[in-house]
Structure formats: structure tokens, C-alpha cells
Amino acid sequence: GEAYVGGLIGSGMKFGVVVGRFNDLVTKLLLEGALDAFNRHGVAREDVDVAWVPGSFELPVVAKAMAKSGKYDAVVCIGVVVQGATTHYDAVVGGATSGVLNASTDSGVPVIFGVLTCDTMEQALDRAGGKVGNKGGEAAVTAVEMGSLMSKLR
């Protein structure tokens, strides 16, 4: 039987990125990390389209539109939800999580969940280029691997 393996070189592939403006002190760092990772994995800057939305709750509708456009090998969603500062934390996280999953499974295009759900802003910053790494960069590499894998399944 076949062994399908996604590669980590994204040259010639196209990606969409949807970024939440809420907590943009951190989401900007996550986006930078994603763009840097795409570059390091051979993706040309002009092959990455970036859309900004007000918050994580708005990520799914734009991610789904990008995925269904047929223009992208994969879509990355970037957001930050901080429990300590959010009265409706569960609503935002729940909506973003189920919405992003639906955008992916409904369109058949990988939509990568790069939404930080942290207790404190410090934890979020640690995951946006701090001592824990950059989750935006990790989401971009996941997008390259998934885009590559999907192209082999067609």
C-alpha cells in the first residue's frame, strides 16, 4: 500500500493567512513568525495572502472563503484568546475552534489552527517568539506539510 508523506518545501504553493486583530501585540508576532517560516520553507512572499479580521470569532468565515476559492494549498488561522482578560472566553474559543475545523473539513483544504488559548498574556508572548517558540511559524510549517500531502492524494 501507499505511504503518503507531505514534504516541507513549499516552493510554488500558495497560502492564505487570516489574522485576528484582537491582542494584536501578540498576533502581529505570530504573523511575523508564519511569514518567516514560509520564507524559510521556499514559499515566495507573493504566494502568501494575508487577511485581517477583528477577532478570532471572525477567523472561520474568511478562512472558509479562502479555502473554497480554490486558490490556496492551505490556509492558516492566527488568533490569541487570553482567558484572564476574556469574559466570554469559552464562546470565542469554541466558535473559533469549531469554525476553523468546519472550514477545513467542509472545503477539503487544510485550515491550520494557529489560535493561542492562554491563561495570561505572558504565556501568549512566550508562544509568539518567546522561550516556547513561535506558534505562528509552527502553523505555517504545518500548512506546508499538509498542502504537500493533499497534493499527493489528488
Ligand SMILES: O=c1[nH]c(NC[C@H](O)[C@H](O)[C@H](O)CO)c([N+](=O)[O-])c(=O)[nH]1
Ligand atoms: O481574538 C479574540 N477575540 C476576542 N473577542 C472578539 C471576538 O473574537 C469577536 O471579534 C467579537 O465577539 C465580535 O464578533 C477576545 N476577547 O473577547 O477577549 C480575545 O481574547 N481574542
